Amino acid sequence: MSKFMPVKETILLLGGTGFIGKNIIDYILNKNDLSNYQIVVLSRTFQSDTVAPIEYVFGNYEDKDVLISLFSKWNFTKVFHCATSTTPLSSGNNILNDVSGNLIATICLLDIMKEYRCSYILYLSSGGAVYGEKKMNTISENEICYPVSSYGVVKLTIENYLRLYQKQYGINYLILRVSNPFGKFHASEKQGVINIAIRRALKNETVEVWGDGTQSKDYIFVDDLVKIIFKFLKQGVVNKTINVGSGEIHQLNSILHTIKLHLPALKINYVASKITDVKDFCLDISLMKSLVNFKFTKFEKAIEDTIEWEKSKT
Numbered sequence: 001m002s003k004f005m006p007v008k009e010t011i012l013l014l015g016g017t018g019f020i021g022k023n024i025i026d027y028i029l030n031k032n033d034l035s036n037y038q039i040v041v042l043s044r045t046f047q048s049d050t051v052a053p054i055e056y057v058f059g060n061y062e063d064k065d066v067l068i069s070l071f072s073k074w075n076f077t078k079v080f081h082c083a084t085s086t087t088p089l090s091s092g093n094n095i096l097n098d099v100s101g102n103l104i105a106t107i108c109l110l111d112i113m114k115e116y117r118c119s120y121i122l123y124l125s126s127g128g129a130v131y132g133e134k135k136m137n138t139i140s141e142n143e144i145c146y147p148v149s150s151y152g153v154v155k156l157t158i159e160n161y162l163r164l165y166q167k168q169y170g171i172n173y174l175i176l177r178v179s180n181p182f183g184k185f186h187a188s189e190k191q192g193v194i195n196i197a198i199r200r201a202l203k204n205e206t207v208e209v210w211g212d213g214t215q216s217k218d219y220i221f222v223d224d225l226v227k228i229i230f231k232f233l234k235q236g237v238v239n240k241t242i243n244v245g246s247g248e249i250h251q252l253n254s255i256l257h258t259i260k261l262h263l264p265a266l267k268i269n270y271v272a273s274k275i276t277d278v279k280d281f282c283l284d285i286s287l288m289k290s291l292v293n294f295k296f297t298k299f300e301k302a303i304e305d306t307i308e309w310e311k312s313k314t
Contacts, residue, residue, distance in 0.1 A: 008038045008053075010074050012118075014061050014109075015082030016041030016054075019192070020124060020178075020222065022185035024080065025054055027226045040074055042066070062105040064112070071116040078120040079113060081106065084151075087191045088129050088276040091151035098150045106158050114169045120238070122229070123162055127177040127218065127245055128278040130156045138284035141177070141241050149276035159241065172238040176229070179245030179283050183222035183302065184309040193252065194219065194303070197259050198310045201266035211273035213253035218245040218282045221302035224294070231292040245283035246296055258300065262307050 015021040021041070028037050029051065039054045041047070047056035059066040061083060070076075085101040092098075113121065129152030130145045147153045162173040186195035193207070200207040228244055260266045273279065288294075297305075 008036050009077050010038045011040070011078045011080055012070065012074070012076045013039050013041045013080045013082065015043070015080075015084070015124075016056070017043040017045040017047060018082060019186045019188065020181060020225065021080075021082045023183070023222045023226045024082070024229070026185070027230065029054070038074075040070065040076075042070065061109060062101055064108050067109060067112045071112055071118070076113075076116070076118045078122065079109070079118060081109070081121055081123045086151050086154075087188075088126075088149040088151040088278075089274055090190065091149050091154070092276060095150045098154055103154045103157055103161075107161055110161065110165045110169075110171060113171055114165070119170060120172045120174075121162065122174045122233075123158065123176070125155045125159055125175050125177045125241075126152060127179040127243055127283045128152075128281050130159070130177060131278070131281060133278055134281060138247075138282045139243070140284040141243055141287060148278065151276070166239055174232060174238055175241040176232075176244045177241065177283070178225060179218035179220050179243075179281075181220050181222045181225050183306050185222070186306075194255060194259075195306060195310065197256060197266060198263065198307050201259060201263035202310055202314050204265050204267075206267040206269045207256075209252065209256070209268055209270050210277050211279065212270060213256065213268070214251060215273075215277075215279040216249040216251045216282070217278075217280065218248065219250055219255075219299070220244065220246050221297045221299075221305075223302075223305075224296050228288070228292060228294055231294065235291065237291055240287070240291075242288050242291070243283040243285050244288055245285055246299070247283065247285040247289075248299070249280075249282040250299065255303070258303055259307070262304065 041056045044060050046058045086098050131139050132146035132148045145156050159175050165171045166173055182194035186192050197207040
């Protein structure tokens, strides 16, 4: 190989057909300086089209044989773990399945990474679910975590296993505790209130709000999230657990009001809050800001861009 040719990073992307995964791929495909990435997406959703440098493989990362087949074929340098089979609300319906499909599957993945000497994993954790309810202005990475859902317990346990595998086997990690992302490629009807509210308004349907709408949370535009991820990668940040959010809180009723200014058809139905929903939180992003220099998209602009994307899908 010519010394002028870039050495490709070969990345296994779990959750590449999901919300954040699709945004990661979109970012790579639209950045000329990222042509040194080869991405292999393992997904339970079948993809008939493949766009270089992306290769889609149909399968489940819970299946050890599928992972062994992939690691035998590709010399993976990194794993991006953006996959989850549950939400905070659904995780309690079958906790054994939550543990098996997410925690056990991730430990199996780490064992195979160890066997094939893949020494880096990016893990997208949760900035709300792992901390639980906190009566404070901002939550730092040093706070004790008290999850209120199986989803949060499993996320936190995976974090601890990542630290254990780094200490025992040298697998470097980057754990990102992400706040509430919104933006293009969102498809879930179960979580992600901003996209769901916009989608319901465009369809002249009612959005269901848990509680009275006074809950205030940290939200992050997915475009910003992905750019921050690649800044961490470029700077070689490893073996850290980092809050990734906007560092600002927005009350849900205020967000809905902003959406209604653009989409007057928005209808809201307030229902009883769920015990698994963390009602108020704002992440302390001091550590993130000390590691990367970043200017966030203005919240109103991010909402407008999200509305335009949702309109393009109707």
